[in-house]
Amino acid sequence: LPFSDETLLSPRDVTGCFSSTYLEAREKFLRICECNDLVVDSRLNPNTEGSRGEQLYTDIVRIGPADAPKILLLISGTHGVEGYCGSGVQTGLLKSGAFEFIPDDTSVVMIHAINPYGFSHDRRVTEDNVDLNRNFIDFDALDRPKSNYDEIHDALLPSDWDGEGRGRADAQLAAYIQARGMRDFQAAVSSGQYQFADGLFYGGDRETWSNTTLRSVVSDYLSDARLLGIVDFHTGLGPYGHGELIAIGSSEDKARAQAWYDGQTTDPEKGTSSSADLDGMLAHCIARALPDADLAFITIEFGTLDVNKVLSALRGDNWLNQIKNRESPLRPAIKRDIRAAFYPEQDDWKQSVWSRSRKVIELALNGLAKTSLE
Numbered sequence: 001l002p003f004s005d006e007t008l009l010s011p012r013d014v015t016g017c018f019s020s021t022y023l024e025a026r027e028k029f030l031r032i033c034e035c036n037d038l039v040v041d042s043r044l045n046p047n048t049e050g051s052r053g054e055q056l057y058t059d060i061v062r063i064g065p066a067d068a069p070k071i072l073l074l075i076s077g078t079h080g081v082e083g084y085c086g087s088g089v090q091t092g093l094l095k096s097g098a099f100e101f102i103p104d105d106t107s108v109v110m111i112h113a114i115n116p117y118g119f120s121h122d123r124r125v126t127e128d129n130v131d132l133n134r135n136f137i138d139f140d141a142l143d144r145p146k147s148n149y150d151e152i153h154d155a156l157l158p159s160d161w162d163g164e165g166r167g168r169a170d171a172q173l174a175a176y177i178q179a180r181g182m183r184d185f186q187a188a189v190s191s192g193q194y195q196f197a198d199g200l201f202y203g204g205d206r207e208t209w210s211n212t213t214l215r216s217v218v219s220d221y222l223s224d225a226r227l228l229g230i231v232d233f234h235t236g237l238g239p240y241g242h243g244e245l246i247a248i249g250s251s252e253d254k255a256r257a258q259a260w261y262d263g264q265t266t267d268p269e270k271g272t273s274s275s276a277d278l279d280g281m282l283a284h285c286i287a288r289a290l291p292d293a294d295l296a297f298i299t300i301e302f303g304t305l306d307v308n309k310v311l312s313a314l315r316g317d318n319w320l321n322q323i324k325n326r327e328s329p330l331r332p333a334i335k336r337d338i339r340a341a342f343y344p345e346q347d348d349w350k351q352s353v354w355s356r357s358r359k360v361i362e363l364a365l366n367g368l369a370k371t372s373l374e
């Protein structure tokens with residue numbers, strides 16, 4: 001089931017699928033759905049608005065029969081600003097007619113902008129400063145996942161962004177890395193924390209809107225699926241333009257992903273990934289919601305800038321979000337940095353995102369096709 005050459009897009013068409021704002025991205029997605037006679041299910045986030053005062057929606061579309069036992073699920077915007085990448089790919093796939101000849105037992109479901117607030121505001125987090133991919137924990141449980149984040153919170157969020165406080169904080173982080181090593185530092189920063197609502201990689205103290213919405217979409221669209229290939233699009237880790245395939249889930253699910261993707265998948269638990277091992281991920285939520293389905297879940301991570309630049313951009317954006325800093329004259333520079341860290345707008349990056357994604361989606365469809373249902 002290889003994609004035919006007819007599903008190739010010209011370089012110009014590829015760049016045309018990517019956008020400069022959430023509004024533009026949504027409009028392109030809706031337009032290409034309309035051209036394909038697809039019905040879009042739009043879910044309004046009633047709690048907040050976009051950076052231009054616009055209403056914020058997560059849009060869902062299904063290609064293929066509603067009762068298909070095999071489903072390919074493609075998710076964009078889990079981390080807000082990273083949505084430019086996944087949205088461009090989703091629009092590109094529809095534009096290229098990639099799904100015109102999928103088998104009768106298969107459907108494709110796309111979730112566009114699951115975190116529309118972060119997408120519109122060029123932030124990685126939701127409207128409540130929550131990292132959605134750390135928010136899928138059991139909030140009724142007494143214990144929260146533990147990390148060493150508390151050891152570095154103060155240094156990650158300095159008193160000022162361009163003065164002595166920043167200098168002291170950077171020195172403190174450098175000392176931590178020196179003493180503990182880069183891997184432990186990355187885990188402390190990014191594995192998720194549930195103590196500091198004003199901090200980085202905060203998992204929240206309740207389910208955020210995007211969490212509730214994701215779970216209702218899973219129940220509405222996926223509850224009858226027996227075999228699911230899932231691709232969640234991310235940016236900001238790894239080499240520029242490279243798409244690392246991070247397998248998430250049970251060991252059985254990871255083995256399935258490894259087989260589908262020609263042995264290319266990495267595993268944070270084994271330390272083979274550029275990502276730390278995480279708690280409360282969207283993948284865990286889907287697996288729990290569909291206990292009888294077989295899954296092959298990958299997070300695809302497209303690299304952007306050097307990891308230090310990405311972390312610095314995240315710290316700046318978090319600093320800027322503190323109420324006392326919101327009117328800072330540093331705002332334009334900080335917003336430029338966060339955007340560049342998660343969305344390099346160069347054409348070569350978009351081309352490499354597209355060609356890698358197209359191959360990955362082809363492998364996913366092949367994986368679904370060659371796996372027989374018991």
Ligand SMILES: [Zn+2]
Pocket residue numbers: 079082233234235236
């Ligand atoms: Zn991400």
